[in-house]
Amino acid sequence: MSADRDPLPGQGGQEHPERPGADPRDTEPAAGEPEADVERRLSPLSVVTTAITYARSAVVPVLVALVAGDFNPWVLGGTVATAVLLIVSGLVRYLTVRYLVTEERLEIRSGLVSRSRRAVPLERIRGVDVTSTLLHRVFGLAVVRIDAAGGGALQQEEAKLDAVTAAEAERLRAELLRRRSLLVDREEDAGPEDEQGGQERPEAATADTVHFRMPPRWYAYAVLSPGYLLTPFAVLATLFGFLNQFVDSEALGDYLIERADTIQRFLVSQWGTLVVAAAGAVALLLVAMPLFAVASYMINQWRFTLRRSGDSLVTERGLFTRHSVTLEYRRIHGHELRDNPVQRLGSLVRLSAVVTGLGETATRAALLPLGPRAEVERIVARALRPFEGRLAAHPAAARSRRLFRAVVPPLAGAVLAAALGWSWAAGALLLLALLGVPLGLDRYRSLGHGYDGQQVSVRSGSLRRTQATVARSAVIGWRWRQTLFQRRAGLATLKVTVGAGRGGYDAVDVDFAESVAFAGGVTPELVAPFLVDGRAGRSAADG
């Protein structure tokens, strides 16, 4: 690997043989699998899709110009020229973009005038996503997006192939991941055996196993997802924004002022009708909310499938735009179960994976949509590894702290508001403080941490309760934080740092001494050296 060709810095220390040849056109296919080392192009149909995608953003202004310009030849000519230009640029892209999978990297060349070449080393690839919008699906195409680790610790790089045929996308995905794992295995055989296995593979199957296919009943759970319930409002907002662009609001205002008398008379005479209309609108909204929610949920999560393909988990979802996300087992270090109080009543949870390199893009790490807990746990048991231990409750001092934090701020606000004579605000804040009591208690109830010999699990939160379970081998450090108040209560917040997912998971308000023992139990080699000198002395000093 010659350094000048490698766009990713910090790649030293890879002992791969030098690949001869500066120009990939001259390179011989590497020995082994010659048929796969052929340089490939995008699908010819991508010319059409790219042109349409570009044209879509221009279609409204162009139409407006055409109508406003009375189809005069200049505008007409310009439009035709633009269309031709779009097609030509699509054609150029098709002709110039080429990609090649070798044993060590993926190379993408592009550009007519300014040429660029990207080489993504295969072992840096963290995931291959296949997306196809409705447009792409009409033509049987798909966009392949390749996520790769960048030079820095947290940087991401992305390569995109827009667009190849659906079959080719699938082939490419399988090919990239297969070659990648070959490469990594070879490296690992050479190097010392590491414990980075993360989630051990539950079974040694290589064939595809479908773990989950969305049953129709699950779409109804959209009603319990707050995000989807708000969609009617989002739609309304967009509509208003859209209308705003066409209607001159100033003119409308003038018009209304002119007709103020008429409007007033109308209001007085038709008061009853207006109330009915308003009530009707509210009712409509109430009916529309769940309907919209289910509809948009269906569009997003349509036929959600979770399957195992080789050494990775693949999720697929979407009605119009089909998203397919591939998560490799060796990048999955655990899972997260999330719910809120309403969902808890129906015992529903949402499952996502704790994955290296996806950062905070939670939607891509999603493994299952909202579903019944028992079923989700069954799937976890099959596809990943369930947490088998018991979560230890946190000390009673944690309960008073949760209560204090839920009740006192609104209470203080209420007192302040009362002192200032704002009785409305005081009342509302008082109500909030009262609601804080069950909230604080529930927050305490959901606190917990545990270790089952393989995985660490922590749980916290009430309105958004999260239980994160990560493999022991993924734990890359510990961090305790203790505020002044926590110190008095002998508590601390222990953060399990993990090089995946959100980077760390908190066990809030654990007993300090107990948490040190807990951490020591999970990773003795990390904590033990300090227990004698540093830690023991430290705990004593803090008492």
Place this chain on the structure above:
Amino acid sequence: MWLWTVTDAIGAVVIVAGLALGAWAVDSFRWSWLPGWAVDGVWLVPAAVGVYSLVELVVAPRWRYRVHRWEVTGDVVYTRKGWLSRTWQLVPVTRIQTVDHTQGWLERLFGLATLKIQTASHAGSSTIEGLPEEQARRLSEELAARAGELRDDAT
């Protein structure tokens, strides 16, 4: 410790100056929407903050200095810092990805340096502030070397 004092002092001076400016503005314009007592008492705010930061300036750096500890055993870097709220951090050397050795202009003045130890998790990265320059350099080299030695494909 003196570095912290100076840094805090600069921060405090800036904040007090900003507040004083705000107070002056209130005092000179006497906006009508502000209640009378707020305008009259406005100078109390920067004064109170000033007194508080003076006290903090004396106490906090010493306190922080007493809390501030770091230790490197063969495989683990352990740091402790903070004053009112404290943070303990354990970072295994095997998981270290980069060791940054930085020096601000103030730090240069005092001949000190800061070590940033980064792992794959942003939450799992720790910093050691106020090391003597020579020691910081030696430590960073040592850590980098050890991390390279012990490296597994930690991500």
